[in-house]
Amino acid sequence: MDMQDAADQADKILDTVLKEVKPEVHWAHGPTSTGSCDVSRMRVVMTVVSEERRGSLLGVVDRFWRKSGYRIKAVNRDVEFPAIYAQTKDGFGVSLSIGGKGQAFFEVDSPCVNESEVKDPTTPPNGPAYEGVYPLPRPNVRSDFWSAGAP
Numbered sequence: 133m134d135m136q137d138a139a140d141q142a143d144k145i146l147d148t149v150l151k152e153v154k155p156e157v158h159w160a161h162g163p164t165s166t167g168s169c170d171v172s173r174m175r176v177v178m179t180v181v182s183e184e185r186r187g188s189l190l191g192v193v194d195r196f197w198r199k200s201g202y203r204i205k206a207v208n209r210d211v212e213f214p215a216i217y218a219q220t221k222d223g224f225g226v227s228l229s230i231g232g233k234g235q236a237f238f239e240v241d242s243p244c245v246n247e248s249e250v251k252d253p254t255t256p257p258n259g260p261a262y263e264g265v266y267p268l269p270r271p272n273v274r275s276d277f278w279s280a281g282a283p
Contacts, residue, residue, distance in 0.1 A: 138242035177236035
């Protein structure tokens, strides 16, 4: 497996977990980063996830990852910035973390693979692409469910 294969696998992992989140959340691609032998992909949730709904989002993802055979490595139960960290059977690290203003970040890190060029993700985001915008804006999409209770 080379870095492009690993990036493609990371994209599949992200696509799959985001399909499990109901109702759907809007997301945009975060940065892709590469190391000497690894690659990381990120999806940034643009839907406001209220403090009251963060546990629900983490619970949906936790249950899906466990059902998928992922090993849960750590859970951060911080009220403001909770997170869950897991690992796939083939060594990919996966995480869901909640940042400022309830913005959720899904990230997948590959194990060490053969060096290669890495292309941009091909999965289109389900909202604005924010191409060339860095950093991405804070969450700006309201959801009757995920944003419930948020100001």
